[in-house]
Amino acid sequence: MLSYFAKRIASSIPTLFIIITIAFFMIRLAPGGPFDSERPVPAEIAANLEKVYHLNDPLPVQYGYYLLNVLKGDFGPSFKYHDFTVSELIAQGFPVSIQLGLLAILLSLMIGVLLGVIAALRQNSAIDYLVMGLAMTGITIPNFVMAPILILLFGVFWGLLPTSGWGELKHMVLPVIVLSLPQIATVARMTRASLIETLNMPYIRTAKAKGLPTRLILSRHASRATLLPILSWLGPATAAIITGSVVVETIFGLPGIGRHFINGALNRDYTLVMGVVVFYGFLIILMNLLVDLLYAWLDPRIKY
Amino acid sequence: MMLTIENLRVDFTVDSGIQRKQTLQAVRGVSLELDQGENVAIVGESGSGKSQLFNALMGLLPPNGSAHGSVSFNQQALLNQSDKSLNKIRGKEIGMIFQDPMTALNPYLRIGKQLTEVLEVHEGANFNKESAKRRAIEMLDRVKIKDPEQRFNSYPHELSGGMRQRVVIAMALLCKPKLIIADEPTTALDVTVQTEIIRLLKDIYRKERTSIVLITHDLPLVAGLCDRIIVMYAGKIVETGTVDEIFYKAQHPYTQALLAATPTNTEKSGKMLAIDGQPPDPLNLPAGCAFSPRCAFVEERCKTESPPERKIDAGHLVSCFRENN
Amino acid sequence: MLGLIQGLNTKMSALIPNEIIADNAVVGLSPWQQAWRRLLNNKAAVVSIVLLVIIAVLCIFGPLFSPWELDSVDWDNMGTPPHLQSHHYFGTDSNGRDLFVRTLEGGRISLMVGLLATAVSFIIGIIYGSIAGYAGGKTDSIMMRFVDVLYALPFMFFVILLTVYFGRSIWLIFIAIGAVEWLTMARIVRGQTLSLKQRSFVEAARVTGASHYSIIKRHIIPNTLGPVIVYATLTVPQVILFESFLSFLGLGVQEPMSSWGVLIAEGAQQMESAPWMVLSPAIMLAVTLFCLNFIGDGLRDALDPKDR
Numbered sequence: 001m002l003s004y005f006a007k008r009i010a011s012s013i014p015t016l017f018i019i020i021t022i023a024f025f026m027i028r029l030a031p032g033g034p035f036d037s038e039r040p041v042p043a044e045i046a047a048n049l050e051k052v053y054h055l056n057d058p059l060p061v062q063y064g065y066y067l068l069n070v071l072k073g074d075f076g077p078s079f080k081y082h083d084f085t086v087s088e089l090i091a092q093g094f095p096v097s098i099q100l101g102l103l104a105i106l107l108s109l110m111i112g113v114l115l116g117v118i119a120a121l122r123q124n125s126a127i128d129y130l131v132m133g134l135a136m137t138g139i140t141i142p143n144f145v146m147a148p149i150l151i152l153l154f155g156v157f158w159g160l161l162p163t164s165g166w167g168e169l170k171h172m173v174l175p176v177i178v179l180s181l182p183q184i185a186t187v188a189r190m191t192r193a194s195l196i197e198t199l200n201m202p203y204i205r206t207a208k209a210k211g212l213p214t215r216l217i218l219s220r221h222a223s224r225a226t227l228l229p230i231l232s233w234l235g236p237a238t239a240a241i242i243t244g245s246v247v248v249e250t251i252f253g254l255p256g257i258g259r260h261f262i263n264g265a266l267n268r269d270y271t272l273v274m275g276v277v278v279f280y281g282f283l284i285i286l287m288n289l290l291v292d293l294l295y296a297w298l299d300p301r302i303k304y
Numbered sequence: 305m306m307l308t309i310e311n312l313r314v315d316f317t318v319d320s321g322i323q324r325k326q327t328l329q330a331v332r333g334v335s336l337e338l339d340q341g342e343n344v345a346i347v348g349e350s351g352s353g354k355s356q357l358f359n360a361l362m363g364l365l366p367p368n369g370s371a372h373g374s375v376s377f378n379q380q381a382l383l384n385q386s387d388k389s390l391n392k393i394r395g396k397e398i399g400m401i402f403q404d405p406m407t408a409l410n411p412y413l414r415i416g417k418q419l420t421e422v423l424e425v426h427e428g429a430n431f432n433k434e435s436a437k438r439r440a441i442e443m444l445d446r447v448k449i450k451d452p453e454q455r456f457n458s459y460p461h462e463l464s465g466g467m468r469q470r471v472v473i474a475m476a477l478l479c480k481p482k483l484i485i486a487d488e489p490t491t492a493l494d495v496t497v498q499t500e501i502i503r504l505l506k507d508i509y510r511k512e513r514t515s516i517v518l519i520t521h522d523l524p525l526v527a528g529l530c531d532r533i534i535v536m537y538a539g540k541i542v543e544t545g546t547v548d549e550i551f552y553k554a555q556h557p558y559t560q561a562l563l564a565a566t567p568t569n570t571e572k573s574g575k576m577l578a579i580d581g582q583p584p585d586p587l588n589l590p591a592g593c594a595f596s597p598r599c600a601f602v603e604e605r606c607k608t609e610s611p612p613e614r615k616i617d618a619g620h621l622v623s624c625f626r627e628n629n
Numbered sequence: 630m631l632g633l634i635q636g637l638n639t640k641m642s643a644l645i646p647n648e649i650i651a652d653n654a655v656v657g658l659s660p661w662q663q664a665w666r667r668l669l670n671n672k673a674a675v676v677s678i679v680l681l682v683i684i685a686v687l688c689i690f691g692p693l694f695s696p697w698e699l700d701s702v703d704w705d706n707m708g709t710p711p712h713l714q715s716h717h718y719f720g721t722d723s724n725g726r727d728l729f730v731r732t733l734e735g736g737r738i739s740l741m742v743g744l745l746a747t748a749v750s751f752i753i754g755i756i757y758g759s760i761a762g763y764a765g766g767k768t769d770s771i772m773m774r775f776v777d778v779l780y781a782l783p784f785m786f787f788v789i790l791l792t793v794y795f796g797r798s799i800w801l802i803f804i805a806i807g808a809v810e811w812l813t814m815a816r817i818v819r820g821q822t823l824s825l826k827q828r829s830f831v832e833a834a835r836v837t838g839a840s841h842y843s844i845i846k847r848h849i850i851p852n853t854l855g856p857v858i859v860y861a862t863l864t865v866p867q868v869i870l871f872e873s874f875l876s877f878l879g880l881g882v883q884e885p886m887s888s889w890g891v892l893i894a895e896g897a898q899q900m901e902s903a904p905w906m907v908l909s910p911a912i913m914l915a916v917t918l919f920c921l922n923f924i925g926d927g928l929r930d931a932l933d934p935k936d937r
Contacts, residue, residue: 015778123367140918142870144877144890145911148897156901202407205364209402210422210475211395214387220421224412243874250878251897262878265789273789300459301411 008292012285019281023274024066028059075275080267086275093257096166100248100256101241103176108183108237113230115184116191117218123196131188138185143244147178147251164253175248182244183237190230198225228299231291238287242280306482306515307338312373312383314356314365314539318587328586330356332539333373338517340482343509345518345526347562348536351583354519357536358485362400363390378482396426399476403488405468409460415471416440416456422478443474447504466497473504483515484508490525502529524566527551532619535559538584538594541613545620555622558595593624601626664855667931674927677920684917688736695730700885702726710905719909722895732909735887739914742802743869743921749807751861754814759849761815762822763841773819776812788871792880799882802875806868817860821853855932863925866918873914889914 057065069076075086119131154174155163165171198204199222207221246258253259257276264272314331331353338344346354360371361382375382377393394400402408410418419440424431437456444452447470460468469489476484486505490498506529509516518530526533526547533550535543535558543556554560561579581598584590590597596606603625611625668674695718702724711720719728761772788805825831826849834844869889875881876890884891889910896907 018778136919136922140866140922141915142873142918144874144897145893145907145915148893148900148907148911152900152904200366202402202404203410206400206402206408206472206475207410208364208387209362209394209400210425211391211393212421212425213391216421216425220413221410247874247878261789262880265792265878265880299412301461 004296005293008289008296012289015285016282019278020067020070021063023278024063026274028062070278075278076271078264078269078272080264080269080272086272089260089272090257090275090279093255093260096254097242097245097249097256097258100172100175100179100245100254101238103172104179104183104241104244105234105237107176107180108187109230111180112184112187113191113227115188117195119188119192120195120199128192132192135185135188138181139189141181143178143182144247144251146181147174147248150174150178151251166254171252171254175252175254178251179241179244179248183240186237187230187233190233191226194229195222195226198222201225224298228295231295231298234291235284235288239284242283305337306340306342306378308374308376309334309336309357309361310374311335312357312360312371312375314353314360314369314371316366317368317370319368326587329589330369330539330586331360331371334536334539334541336534336541336544338483338515341513341515343516343518343529343531345520345530345533346536347520347523347526347533349521349583351538351586352536353539354536355487358400358487358517358519362394362398362485363387391425395422395476395481396479397482399479399481399484401469401472401476401484401486401489404492405465405472406492408472409468411460413459414456415444415458415460415463419443419456419471419475419478422475426479440474440478443478444471446477447471447474449474465493466500469493469497469501470504473501473508477508477512477514480512481514483517485517485519487519488521489518490522491520498525505529523562535562538586538589540594540623541621542595542624543622545617549617549620553616553620555616555620556595556624557599557601557626561598561600664928664931668927671927671930673923674931677923677927680916681920681924684736684913684920685740688733688740691733692730695727698727698730700726710903720903720905722906723899723903728892728906728909731887731892732889732913735882735889735892735910736913736917738799738882738886738888739869739872739890739917742799742806742872743865746803746806746810746868746872747861747864749803750810750814750864751857753807753811755818755850755853755857757811758815758818758820759822759845759853762819763826763845763849765823765826769819773816776815780812788875789878789880792875799886802872802881806871810864810868814857814860814864817856818850818853821856822849825849825852859925859929859932862921862928866921866925869914869921870918 073087075090078084078086078089081089115131115135119128122128151163151174154161161173162171163174204217204221207217212221242258245256246262248254249256249258250262257279260272261276263269264276312331312334313329316328316330318326318328334353334357336344346357348354356365356369359365360369361375361377363382363385365371371383373383377397380393382390382393409415416437420433420436423436423439427436441452441456444455449455449467449470455463455467455471460471463471473489489505490501493501502525505516505518508514509529516529518526520526523533530547532544532546534541535550535556537558543550543554543559545553550559551563554563558579565579579598580600584594584597590607592608593599593606593611596602599606606625609625611623613621613623614627615621709721711718719732721727722731757772757776761769764772788802788809791801791805831844831848834848839847872881872888873890873893876888877894879894882888882891892910893907893914896903896910900907
């Protein structure tokens, strides 16, 4: 088991390495970017750049420095926010983004699994069609359409919830809903398909033939096989929720990483965008790693 | 009578998405009776409806299947009962053994859990974890599994196919059922293992006096184990009789063909005999006798009329127009 | 074709236990024809196809029938709701530009991006996947390892990065999206190829001395098309969504060009005073995405009816 863990962790390092490498060379080679020698830079910034990026050294040495810095968690100073380093900006936004993300994942799992199980157990009934129709809607309507609609309804027309701001629980409600709707839909569809497939397994028939009540068949015999595929959803879901958080934080004006990222992109704040990409890459890789390890732990057939 | 099946029919709704929904008749009016301690084999090709017959009475049909007719087990109605009332019988009064031991056990649960849960659900308040474990281990020993204590904590994938089938048998036996339905219990196994499993079933029958219904396509397998043989073709019983009656005085051309096609008959002719033609398309059964398109003795009326059941001897019944074969 | 026929049989066995596997295929129909019939029996898919054709025709020809241009300003009607007499069927934005024309022009862009980017990913994915699967062994594992690594990258962010560096060009979006989406396509094709190359008809072709190129072209690729077409159909809405997403954030299509994402972003800002601005592009986008998803689902059921 330990050796499998070690192997799996080792195999995710190259991916991270590639992300950092691409990041480094993109930042360096960007035409009209901050490192384009054709473009004059204010002396003060030039001195700063030199200090951080060792521009007078050969490129491989620069790369080495960059790698070292990133490993230390240092993405350099922001180009636009002169008083902040990229790491500070990420650290600032992280609590907001992680709260949103975790809540969305939790909500998606709970509601999605519940709806999926109901639909699967009532396969081809009106409830099933309703749930699947809603799921299709959830997957199809983009979050940047859903968010304005919800703001219009809950914020403007009914005045039930705030449409911007941060700090209290009520501020999280709409963003988390917008963030999780597509994921709830995805989880519901996956759960339904997975449970239907599992219930057709011969070992479920064995359990029935043994006289086990439906409740026990579901909780003991069908649960693990049904939920394992949902586990692998967590990887892509992290990526999707991060992507979604960019939109949600922009629309609801939340001080998370996503908004920094978009502001950075619009302001051509190269180091900030770069840093966020590497950070997001790291998060996604970490999540995929966790999923694989959990999978190995939960499925007795996987050999280490 | 312990088990009485009257005019059982099993239909499946088939939806190919191209044509109108069709009804597939898997079992077309089967009646049979089984006494306590009796040992019966149901023989037929795949598609003859022999498995669906027993899936229907155990309430194990897939959602697109439906059963009609009446089945009673010790005066209790079985057919189309709620899961709740069936669960008092399933696993307790009637045990079931399945064809493929590789998939019949839950890969995510330990053998021990899958065994003891049978006692857990059927003994209710009397359930005791320690004694359940002891009894499960005894049962594993009883079906000749080595190191039963150790195997109790194994996962199914750690066991060979033959071992897994023994576990499935142990599972079916745990509550000392009155009837065991064994659905092709040896088909998925190696030949050497097959004999061991049959020997085990025989031994169980001799010692526990548990009735066994053996569902199989393998006629010679049945000979040493069962009292009575029921031959099914295209959802109907075509011939019933004792082992001797079926093996030496078979009346139905299908039974005869089946006997001729068994490997033991190869030496005489030097080549393996096969039954001509294909099993019928269950969605498109021939009118009259379903075997008529493949029958060597086919007559004109076979193509339009269904032959009635005819008594040859006390327990020897055949559904064929042709007499004195 | 063989794969499809096998798919049909698996489906039958899933519906009714192994015991009764009926040869239910309709006589005289190729698997593709059967799939087509099955698709035509799927009401949601048929309605979606019809709607999608209407939307496409409207987007292509609709602007020709309006007196307004993409960026012409109607000084008399600024920020007015839908109004027939002035030919502002969807109303105007706060700059007095006609939303009917802008929405349909935006639709052209969205549909074009969807189709082109999917086509790019389709071609790359098929070539890459079939070569990896056919070659097998080390080549295969290296090629697929590369895909795995790319898979783990947060691509959306790289696309945003690209737009930051190279300016916001629609061509960049085509290429970037196409380059991302081919990964899944390659995996599907590779998986299919692995099983196909064991089949007897591929062996037979090899025995008769067919070149690797012609085996891949004649025998492998045509047989992987079923699942790939399904995936491609489901990729189009993803791509359209992605483009709208970038445009919404201001990183995609730029003014004065229009796109559904751009229009929704503009509309969302004035939702309280001018709700029609967000409504028409949002409805068009949602309907298009719905249709494409239903068609994709319908195709999947028709080609591989196992999950029905």
